[in-house]
Amino acid sequence: MSQRIQTRDPELTRTRILDAAETLFVELGFSAVKLSALARSAGVTKSLIHHHFGSKEQLWEAVKNRAFERYFTAQMAMLEEAGEPNAELLRSSVVAYFNFLRDNPGVVRLFAWTHLEGDSHCSDLDNQLVGAGAEWVRQTQERGLLRQDINPTHVIAIFVMTCTQWFEAKCHHENWPGMGSDEAFLEDFLKIFMEGVVPRE
Amino acid sequence: MSQRIQTRDPELTRTRILDAAETLFVELGFSAVKLSALARSAGVTKSLIHHHFGSKEQLWEAVKNRAFERYFTAQMAMLEEAGEPNAELLRSSVVAYFNFLRDNPGVVRLFAWTHLEGDSHCSDLDNQLVGAGAEWVRQTQERGLLRQDINPTHVIAIFVMTCTQWFEAKCHHENWPGMGSDEAFLEDFLKIFMEGVVPRE
DNA sequence: CAGACAATTGACCGGCCGGCCAGTTAGCGC
DNA sequence: GCGCTAACTGGCCGGCCGGTCAATTGTCTG
Numbered sequence: 001m002s003q004r005i006q007t008r009d010p011e012l013t014r015t016r017i018l019d020a021a022e023t024l025f026v027e028l029g030f031s032a033v034k035l036s037a038l039a040r041s042a043g044v045t046k047s048l049i050h051h052h053f054g055s056k057e058q059l060w061e062a063v064k065n066r067a068f069e070r071y072f073t074a075q076m077a078m079l080e081e082a083g084e085p086n087a088e089l090l091r092s093s094v095v096a097y098f099n100f101l102r103d104n105p106g107v108v109r110l111f112a113w114t115h116l117e118g119d120s121h122c123s124d125l126d127n128q129l130v131g132a133g134a135e136w137v138r139q140t141q142e143r144g145l146l147r148q149d150i151n152p153t154h155v156i157a158i159f160v161m162t163c164t165q166w167f168e169a170k171c172h173h174e175n176w177p178g179m180g181s182d183e184a185f186l187e188d189f190l191k192i193f194m195e196g197v198v199p200r201e
Numbered sequence: 202m203s204q205r206i207q208t209r210d211p212e213l214t215r216t217r218i219l220d221a222a223e224t225l226f227v228e229l230g231f232s233a234v235k236l237s238a239l240a241r242s243a244g245v246t247k248s249l250i251h252h253h254f255g256s257k258e259q260l261w262e263a264v265k266n267r268a269f270e271r272y273f274t275a276q277m278a279m280l281e282e283a284g285e286p287n288a289e290l291l292r293s294s295v296v297a298y299f300n301f302l303r304d305n306p307g308v309v310r311l312f313a314w315t316h317l318e319g320d321s322h323c324s325d326l327d328n329q330l331v332g333a334g335a336e337w338v339r340q341t342q343e344r345g346l347l348r349q350d351i352n353p354t355h356v357i358a359i360f361v362m363t364c365t366q367w368f369e370a371k372c373h374h375e376n377w378p379g380m381g382s383d384e385a386f387l388e389d390f391l392k393i394f395m396e397g398v399v400p401r402e
Numbered sequence: 403c404a405g406a407c408a409a410t411t412g413a414c415c416g417g418c419c420g421g422c423c424a425g426t427t428a429g430c431g432c
Numbered sequence: 433g434c435g436c437t438a439a440c441t442g443g444c445c446g447g448c449c450g451g452t453c454a455a456t457t458g459t460c461t462g
Contacts, residue, residue, distance in 0.1 A: 029317065032232035111370070153380050155218065158393060
């Protein structure tokens with residue numbers, strides 16, 4: 001609920017609006033967000049939102065684009081600093097991804113909202129990312145360090161989906177009897193996953 | 202868009218409203234549903250909805266309760282007809298769960314909406330279900346047919362979450378490069394999962 | 403058949419939603 | 433300094449949202 005301050009700095013204003021919008025959209029989803037509340041919490045007038053973004057729908061698109069771009073650059077960076085293919089590196093990639101989602105709960109919710117919308121417009125960047133990951137898995141398979149009878153894309157999908165769902169549905173299963181902490185769950189998942197992907201001797 | 206027909210049968214009317222509401226809520230989520238549209242598609246007047254359910258919020262609760270009850274009884278039935286604990290049975294449980302979600306896409310979306318709402322009110326029945334599943338895993342572990350260094354609840358969680366996310370985020374990853382069909386993915390998941398949960402010789 | 407009561411209707415309400423517009427103000431090139 | 437453009441404002445609008453209510457109709461009980 002920041003004060004109304006004329007900045008006369010369009011870039012800053014846009015960011016203020018985007019930040020406030022992201023917070024609200026992530027929390028409530030598109031249709032439950034009221035432009036009036038959003039304006040109040042961004043410290044601008046409703047008209048200013050329309051001035052900079054045109055419509056509620058376009059603002060939502062802008063929020064998603066910005067967030068996904070952040071996500072993809074972060075992931076790409078993680079992927080690029082990965083070294084020589086081997087099983088241990090797969091393990092640490094899973095850990096890194098898990099921790100990334102833990103530290104960016106907004107991203108997780110944003111993904112969830114867009115999935116429910118049936119939105120698949122982020123596919124360009126995403127395909128690139130998955131493609132790179134799968135290629136990395138394929139190379140590791142070729143060296144005999146991962147079992148070769150599994151589709152590399154599925155390997156990526158399985159750990160991505162498990163991590164995502166863990167945080168997306170946290171409220172649902174955190175009270176399940178016997179359910180452990182983030183760390184305990186990740187450890188058990190890795191036991192199964194890593195044991196499942198390396199070749200049997 | 203059914204016709205307006207006076208039934209004078211309150212039970213039937215309630216069901217008609219619940220059915221139409223479930224369809225719309227599943228599709229659009231709570232706040233994007235307009236009571237007027239809902240009334241039209243149920244073939245009743247808006248007032249009749251209020252008469253039978255009180256408010257939009259209460260109707261939403263009723264829809265969730267009915268759907269979850271269906272889900273839980275279906276799951277409980279599957280669980281109860283499971284026989285003697287062994288690894289092969291775990292495999293077929295995963296397949297059964299996967300197929301259940303494939304055939305009930307509405308349930309998947311309903312879960313997703315409630316997760317985003319932070320709703321955890323279905324926990325009573327759910328805990329019972331997970332508890333039974335985890336106990337079954339524990340017994341199988343005890344017989345030495347599953348590795349014992351993994352929290353039984355986590356075993357359940359991992360396959361439930363993977364299956365759920367597969368369908369929940371279908372629109373997102375179905376275009377990923379190299380991604381296979383439902384069956385192909387399930388098969389690869391089972392390869393990893395089953396290999397990961399059985400003890401190494 | 404009376405009369406009680408629930409099912410059902412349509413007209414209606416206050417409120418507020420997203421969006422628009424006429425006007426004011428500040429910054430920036432000249 | 434001057435004017436042009438874009439940032440920004442406040443007020444307003446049409447529409448429709450969820451919800452209410454008085455009246456009507458059908459059904460069941462005694």
